[in-house]
Amino acid sequence: MDQSRRQITKIAREVTKFTVREMKAEGIGTAEFDFIHLVRHHPGITQTQIRDALKIDKGAAARRAASLEAKGYLVRRENPNDHRSQLLYATEKAEGLRNSKAAIEQTFYEWLLDELSESDRDSFCRVLNDLYLRSKKEARAGFPEVSARLETGAGEDE
Missing domain, CATH: 1.10.10.10 (Winged helix-like DNA-binding domain superfamily/Winged helix DNA-binding domain)
Structure with missing residues (x-):
């Protein structure tokens, strides 16, 4: 989910x-x-x-x-x-x-x-950057892990 x-x-x-x-x-x-x-x-x-x-x-x-x-x-x-x-x-x-x-x-x-506190904003932006870097790395590799999940049906709504 x-x-x-x-x-x-x-x-x-x-x-x-x-x-x-x-x-x-x-x-x-x-x-x-x-x-x-x-x-x-x-x-x-x-x-x-x-x-x-x-x-x-x-x-x-x-x-x-x-x-x-x-x-x-x-x-x-x-x-x-x-x-x-x-x-x-x-x-x-x-x-x-x-x-x-x-x-x-x-x-x-x-x-x-x-409207976020400075602490929440800093935490959110740090996590968001981590997610961005992970997605960029996957894209540059040609999406192998995400494609594999689609092929196996992983991540589908149950």
Whole structure:
């Protein structure tokens, strides 16, 4: 049985709702943010690579790229290896958006922890960091232990 009752997921959902609301006020939707995020982490990526990574169709990728370019978040440059395609790069405005998203999330988490005592906050953050490091280690290994639990049925609700 899941003692956590998936509370981490539920909190993350609330943060996402708040972040999406605030990002929309800046004129950016979640799909556009995912697009920008991918370009930021893979400078010089092609629309074809973006389509494959985000599992979107050709038209959606073209519209999103054009919209983000018009808003000043992306620039296109000719692909020196293939003159039929262009490479996409994030602009400084896109980098500022990343910082803005982080600031929105930080504000929510600070608010969430405000009512805890300093001691509870310190303990909670220490345990949370331990859990994060454990999850990151498992992810980097390709999720072997969690996958094994799924295969054996361990962790299922009874």
